[in-house]
Amino acid sequence: MKANYIEDFEEWKREFFFSAPVQVRFSETDMFGHVNNTVPIAYFEFARIEFMKEMGLMQRWLEPGNELFPVVADMQVDFVQQVFFDEKLDVHVKIARIGTSSVDVHYWTVNEKGETCFTGRGAIVQVSKQTNRGYPWTKEEIEMLQSQQLAVAKK
């Protein structure tokens, strides 16, 4: 694991408190017989939004008339191991860093054997429809973004 967003891989893995399941669809394979490289980013989006729902943020963005929405600023995917039709994956997601109006989200996908298939990261920015620029998190939203870690720490 030499991705530039991972310092200590064992420690990095221990910091994930949330995951969403994904099953590889036949239509997601390509003629080389494995999952096409364009697909994991869709798995990441699915898991990230499940996480945003869990924290209560996605609901806010989807409220009718809401003026703020999340935008993917950048995305990195590391294809550690080939994945094939019908594999059942677990896509782990965590908030690695909270900025003024953005978050750095990390992704760790494992197969049923617990082997790492994909890792990744990407910044999400909360943007205002009016200004088309980043819109700062409120104190409450920052607490939402920290809620997973706190929930686990309390256990």
Next chain:
Amino acid sequence: MKANYIEDFEEWKREFFFSAPVQVRFSETDMFGHVNNTVPIAYFEFARIEFMKEMGLMQRWLEPGNELFPVVADMQVDFVQQVFFDEKLDVHVKIARIGTSSVDVHYWTVNEKGETCFTGRGAIVQVSKQTNRGYPWTKEEIEMLQSQQLAVAKK
């Protein structure tokens, strides 16, 4: 060609006056080595919208604040011949029938050898966002929908 929407195949083919080009992407193949069966419907959508733009209808639906939008009511795809990576296809589109608030659109996809790969049809309904029901075409819109045939007939 025994599709229930084609009576006389030679005549049916002669009635197409518009087509849009599509090149098969690698990500559109699957592990059986050919184009996955979920893909042609996206080719049909692309070609249909190119056609709707040509007739001037798509622009109306996309105007900000517009209250009408097109909905696909049903779709049929016949996979006549397997298609493979990198093939260059021509997706023909025609209006087969104009209803009160709908149109029946037919599709005919050929490869570079002129062989039929996919045929299809589907109804598009113009729906009002307020009532969520079909909204009748204006006289002007019916003329737009007939414009391709007329343009060719005049030649």
Next chain:
Amino acid sequence: MKANYIEDFEEWKREFFFSAPVQVRFSETDMFGHVNNTVPIAYFEFARIEFMKEMGLMQRWLEPGNELFPVVADMQVDFVQQVFFDEKLDVHVKIARIGTSSVDVHYWTVNEKGETCFTGRGAIVQVSKQTNRGYPWTKEEIEMLQSQQLAVAKK
């Protein structure tokens, strides 16, 4: 329900013995705010393959060196009701008719309220890689294809 493959809708629904769950991904919506019309056919494929696995047929086709594979001959989708981001759907699948080397598969998708969202049908043909033509089912395979109905009938 006026689809040409449904005679009596209530009876048609009662004949489904298998279903697979699907959750609408954000990336499957389009700028009209609902699930794009190209997506349900991928849900159908997912559910059909889950069904083929349940019956033991998919495993045969995926065996290394196997010379037979399933091909989608045609597909019909009826979009009965708009579907939106995050809805949890149940995609029912049944074998409606068994041919010499093909099956006619029907699809019925419902949302969490039990409302019908999509219906559909399509023929799957078992094709030989050598001849590129339909390859007849064995007696054992026909029994596999009938197994769901029989399993339920025995209850």
Next chain:
Amino acid sequence: MKANYIEDFEEWKREFFFSAPVQVRFSETDMFGHVNNTVPIAYFEFARIEFMKEMGLMQRWLEPGNELFPVVADMQVDFVQQVFFDEKLDVHVKIARIGTSSVDVHYWTVNEKGETCFTGRGAIVQVSKQTNRGYPWTKEEIEMLQSQQLAVAKK
């Protein structure tokens, strides 16, 4: 442009000698009204393969019985500017670095106004089906990979 793979943006842009056109499909938008973040990686794949065809490499990988194939090792996408339905994009591709059995490919996508929409990079590794490991480029292949730059330099 603060992507970690771009030192001097003006110079970086000048080094692109190849591009492939892409037109945004309706089915590639999402309910936020713009191109979904999972889509540009498919544009990159399309343009990269067009480039690999231009250099003569893709043909080798697709030859029947060929034991080598290209694998995407990692991918970075920077979403510089939102892109909308029907935009016509130009996806530039270049080989930024040639390794023993890999290449580092860079991507620069511009809209019709010449504005930068997406930038990206990713390593492609030539893998052997037998060993499942990187397989070194031959001298001839390295020349193929350098051909674009040389062709332009000669002008």
